[in-house]
Amino acid sequence: RYLSGWADKKYKKKLIVSGNPLNILPVEFMACKEFAGIFGLFFALYLVVFISTPFLFIFILAIGFYYLPDLKLHEMTSKRKWRMFIDIPFYMDLLAISAEAGLNFRMALEKVVKKGTSSVMRDEFEKLLQDIRLGVYMREALMNFAYRCDLYEVRSFASALIQADR
Secondary structure (H helix, E strand, C coil), X not given: CCCCHHHHHHHHHHHHHCCCCCCCCHHHHHHHHHHHHHHHHXXXXXXXXXXXXXXXXXXXXXXXXXXXXXXXXXXXXXXXXXXXXXXXXXXXXXXXXXXXXXXCHHHHHHHHHHHCCCCHHHHHHHXXXXXXXXXXXXXXXXXXXXXXXXXXXXXXXXXXXXXXXX
């Protein structure tokens, strides 16, 4: 481990919530940040030498480039959360209709995954269903689902289902 405990946990959660499309580890993300900072430093040095910009520009650009991956990660997370927020009503309706038709939660979830269009929320429901199929306790699978989504609405939904399961 090359990261401190808090940094590892912080970036692990951020990567999970962003969906981690590149499937990178927190250590690799920190390496990207460091590489971006070094690139910004050399780019600023180039500008100072050949275009004669102020010397302070080196530090400003290096710090700016260092935080560029964080900004991109935040943007990815925000877009993903917004897409989930928009899709939640559709999937809740599908679950409610399936439950009213007499299906248990697992079967309703299978129906939702099968009938749903390709979206972030459908993918998260599919991961939830995979966890349940693998034998993870319902409570733990729902808690992981809420952790991955990190939306108030999903946490409330998961909490309600956990309470109903008791």
